[in-house]
Amino acid sequence: MESKPKVTIHHIAEKLNITASTVSRALNDNPRISDLTKKAVLKTAKELNYQPNNIAAALRHGKSHIIGIIVPTADRAFFSSVVRGIEDIANNLNYKVIICQSYDNYEKEIQTIDALLSARVDGIIASIGKNTENFDHFKRVQAEKIPLVLFDRTTDALEVSQIMIDDYLGAYKVVEHLIQQGCRRIAHFTSPKKVSIFKERLRGYTDALSDHGIPYDEDLVVQSNLQLVDGRESMEKLLKLKERPDGVFSASDYGAMGAMQVLKENKYKIPQEVALAGFSNDPFTSFTDPALTTVDQFSMTMGKKTAEIFFEQLKSGDKTAVPQKIVLKPELIIRESSLKKGSL
Amino acid sequence: MESKPKVTIHHIAEKLNITASTVSRALNDNPRISDLTKKAVLKTAKELNYQPNNIAAALRHGKSHIIGIIVPTADRAFFSSVVRGIEDIANNLNYKVIICQSYDNYEKEIQTIDALLSARVDGIIASIGKNTENFDHFKRVQAEKIPLVLFDRTTDALEVSQIMIDDYLGAYKVVEHLIQQGCRRIAHFTSPKKVSIFKERLRGYTDALSDHGIPYDEDLVVQSNLQLVDGRESMEKLLKLKERPDGVFSASDYGAMGAMQVLKENKYKIPQEVALAGFSNDPFTSFTDPALTTVDQFSMTMGKKTAEIFFEQLKSGDKTAVPQKIVLKPELIIRESSLKKGSL
DNA sequence: GCAAGTTGCGCAAACGATTGCATATTAAAT
DNA sequence: ATTTAATATGCAATCGTTTGCGCAACTTGC
Numbered sequence: 167m168e169s170k171p172k173v174t175i176h177h178i179a180e181k182l183n184i185t186a187s188t189v190s191r192a193l194n195d196n197p198r199i200s201d202l203t204k205k206a207v208l209k210t211a212k213e214l215n216y217q218p219n220n221i222a223a224a225l226r227h228g229k230s231h232i233i234g235i236i237v238p239t240a241d242r243a244f245f246s247s248v249v250r251g252i253e254d255i256a257n258n259l260n261y262k263v264i265i266c267q268s269y270d271n272y273e274k275e276i277q278t279i280d281a282l283l284s285a286r287v288d289g290i291i292a293s294i295g296k297n298t299e300n301f302d303h304f305k306r307v308q309a310e311k312i313p314l315v316l317f318d319r320t321t322d323a324l325e326v327s328q329i330m331i332d333d334y335l336g337a338y339k340v341v342e343h344l345i346q347q348g349c350r351r352i353a354h355f356t357s358p359k360k361v362s363i364f365k366e367r368l369r370g371y372t373d374a375l376s377d378h379g380i381p382y383d384e385d386l387v388v389q390s391n392l393q394l395v396d397g398r399e400s401m402e403k404l405l406k407l408k409e410r411p412d413g414v415f416s417a418s419d420y421g422a423m424g425a426m427q428v429l430k431e432n433k434y435k436i437p438q439e440v441a442l443a444g445f446s447n448d449p450f451t452s453f454t455d456p457a458l459t460t461v462d463q464f465s466m467t468m469g470k471k472t473a474e475i476f477f478e479q480l481k482s483g484d485k486t487a488v489p490q491k492i493v494l495k496p497e498l499i500i501r502e503s504s505l506k507k508g509s510l
Numbered sequence: 511m512e513s514k515p516k517v518t519i520h521h522i523a524e525k526l527n528i529t530a531s532t533v534s535r536a537l538n539d540n541p542r543i544s545d546l547t548k549k550a551v552l553k554t555a556k557e558l559n560y561q562p563n564n565i566a567a568a569l570r571h572g573k574s575h576i577i578g579i580i581v582p583t584a585d586r587a588f589f590s591s592v593v594r595g596i597e598d599i600a601n602n603l604n605y606k607v608i609i610c611q612s613y614d615n616y617e618k619e620i621q622t623i624d625a626l627l628s629a630r631v632d633g634i635i636a637s638i639g640k641n642t643e644n645f646d647h648f649k650r651v652q653a654e655k656i657p658l659v660l661f662d663r664t665t666d667a668l669e670v671s672q673i674m675i676d677d678y679l680g681a682y683k684v685v686e687h688l689i690q691q692g693c694r695r696i697a698h699f700t701s702p703k704k705v706s707i708f709k710e711r712l713r714g715y716t717d718a719l720s721d722h723g724i725p726y727d728e729d730l731v732v733q734s735n736l737q738l739v740d741g742r743e744s745m746e747k748l749l750k751l752k753e754r755p756d757g758v759f760s761a762s763d764y765g766a767m768g769a770m771q772v773l774k775e776n777k778y779k780i781p782q783e784v785a786l787a788g789f790s791n792d793p794f795t796s797f798t799d800p801a802l803t804t805v806d807q808f809s810m811t812m813g814k815k816t817a818e819i820f821f822e823q824l825k826s827g828d829k830t831a832v833p834q835k836i837v838l839k840p841e842l843i844i845r846e847s848s849l850k851k852g853s854l
Numbered sequence: 855g856c857a858a859g860t861t862g863c864g865c866a867a868a869c870g871a872t873t874g875c876a877t878a879t880t881a882a883a884t
Numbered sequence: 885a886t887t888t889a890a891t892a893t894g895c896a897a898t899c900g901t902t903t904g905c906g907c908a909a910c911t912t913g914c
Contacts, residue, residue, distance in 0.1 A: 188892085190872060222872085562900090
């Protein structure tokens, strides 16, 4: 039932009649300390239940051994999975991870950066908020000379390493698949935001169309925030068209889900009358009826790769900071919502 | 393009020909400093782009202004929502939050506690992992005299404040509802784990049955890990019974989802032949077909309440540490999966 | 005009660990 | 036996803030 007086290296030192320096070195396995002393130190450290004060250490050598991760939201399977990938690597390297959510809010993103900076994290890994168009706060991170790595929602406005998936390719594959299934009027839900992922998906959509000789019809491209309600609204808008689409590719799974609801409410047959596809392979997509065709982003892999690049940069200590750009290949997940013809 | 030399209060002091103490006090708005000096300090702080070193401050007064949150996983809507609630309050009080995931892994939970402790967090808010049956690591937190508050997955083995929902009541309401819909053979998916929430839900189930004169049949209570696959297996087992159930109440939404899949695959009509209900109101439950009846846990409210209790305890500084037990009322969300009769 | 407050600020010691340099002890080399 | 190296540890400064105590200077009251 011992109370406050936290045990420090000095207590250990005192008990062993050596100095704190020796204890410190012993605990850090410094080769200049004899094995005998090391054993003794370790032993009494256990006995006294010594807990190193990381704060003091951090103050001394300016490293907190904590890295900050900023995601728009942690409750999206994709992000939490990436985070998990990063965590795995970080923990192995004995780094702690502090997860922050920007909630796609620009102001909050700035605050978060400041909080992390003043917590003196050793580096930051981030996915940019949807509404962010100014990147000065990220530049401040770079000005501090601590590593910054972006994943998924990245930007070329910054000179940083970025890990993303090939959104263009993913979208292209989806649309090509829909065409192969016989769709000729394929709509697309996209976002007006500056984030490159949506622009890339749109590009994949248009290229796939033109490569297969299908004319581009701007009426079929609907901009929104890509949430469930947006998907519903977009779909309702599309159904009012003179000639309704026979396929919908939403840049988000939630958008596709909204479309599915509206289609079902209006008794359209999916995929026979309208084929449907989303993007992200959110877990719920396999629970819907029909199950939703989508694009898997290998989130865990992305996390690991991101962490890898990050720690590489961390070790290299701001010199060899050649920004890398890693592009991972996504995978098309075909499910009933788009499968008009029999098998695969 | 100025590089390393971080600006400290000493630089400010030097520039103003005062001492660091004064600068420190000025920055902390100490009443013993004249307004004039304060203005001057603030001004040059801006000019020099001064960033306080929280680590040094933390070292000095033993408080990091960081609190640790431990959740089994951040990608479950319930947990991430609670986290968000906590975050809101914490941020307002100028506390940073570090989110850790135990992944329901006992070892990892211990490691996490140690990591947080050595990061010198000012307190810990946690939801216990499913497999945890020994609570010594939490006792270590208490031994450090820093506040510890548990939410949702709690235990009475510790003398801590806990915030939970009335799982008993939620379960009772579900089962009563199923009975009112005409179900007479209601199965229940539960977990063998020590966590009280599942025991409470089971108790609600049995009480509701007996209160309505329905005999308890142990064949209808299936233990599992409550994930999707478990739900599938459990349902398959139930369908092999001589007399199949006409209702299933799963202690988790994922378990209910697994049951739904199996039932649909076997062409059973939901809810006509088998009514279905889950627990947690996970977002996907409204996307399934039929949409899943479930129990909402007011996660955001729980988060806020938890944070409230936590900071109360933090302020009170380990004296008045009377452990509180807050029980929130859940709400039954009735959807098609259980609605045999017409309206509500 | 003097004791007693008040106000505004400086001094210096913390907080706990790390680390360059110095020192003492022992071993190896000549 | 004496110089040279290696080995093992101690000394003391340092990281950037905070804070108890002390000391001026300036009010105030009588």
